[in-house]
Amino acid sequence: xxxxxxxxxxxxxxxxxxxxxxxxxxxxxxxxxxxxxxxxxxxxxxxxxxxxxxxxxxxxxxxxxxxxxxxxxxxxxxxxxxxxxxxxxxxxxxxxxxxxxxxxxxxxxxxxxxxxxxxxxxxxxxxxxxx
Numbered sequence: 001x002x003x004x005x006x007x008x009x010x011x012x013x014x015x016x017x018x019x020x021x022x023x024x025x026x027x028x029x030x031x032x033x034x035x036x037x038x039x040x041x042x043x044x045x046x047x048x049x050x051x052x053x054x055x056x057x058x059x060x061x062x063x064x065x066x067x068x069x070x071x072x073x074x075x076x077x078x079x080x081x082x083x084x085x086x087x088x089x090x091x092x093x094x095x096x097x098x099x100x101x102x103x104x105x106x107x108x109x110x111x112x113x114x115x116x117x118x119x120x121x122x123x124x125x126x127x128x129x130x131x
Contacts, residue, residue: 003092004085006124007106007114013038016051018073022060025051025072036103038112039076048105048112049078082107083116093121 016025016037025037039049051072059065059075082105083092092104096118106113 001089001124002085003083003087003089003106003116004113006089006120007085007116008120009114010112013112013115015040016072018042018049018071018076018078020072022056022065022067022070022072022075026056026067029053036115037072038105038115039072039078039080041110045110047079048082048107049073049076050080050103050105051076052103080105084108085113089116089121089124092116093118096121 014028014032014034014037016028017040028037029035036050036052039051041048049072055075055077056067059070060067065075081095081099081101083095085106085108096102096104102118104116106116
């Protein structure tokens with residue numbers, strides 16, 4: 001099974017500009033009921049990033065940061081780890097386990113295709129168990 005078969009497509013992802021405030025990011029997360037946002041690249045040759053609850057928690061609570069003074073760029077994983085849509089899911093899953101991460105961006109030719117999460121993979125495994 002390929003990553004593209006189970007990933008969340010780009011149309012369903014919530015994006016945020018790099019220079020948005022962390023407050024803006026939290027508001028988008030709350031409205032969208034998501035735990036992460038894709039950070040937009042800053043040009044054709046830029047890199048996509050990912051900002052998660054964990055990034056926010058680390059920067060605000062642990063380091064006494066200010067949600068109005070910090071930008072998404074300051075706290076995001078940028079560039080984010082990514083895989084190709086044509087990669088076998090087992091390799092993506094192995095990468096996630098080895099690096100203790102829950103999400104991978106799916107990028108081909110430096111263009112965002114979607115996101116693969118542990119939940120996507122587990123859902124497929126659970127469906128296979130039921131059949």
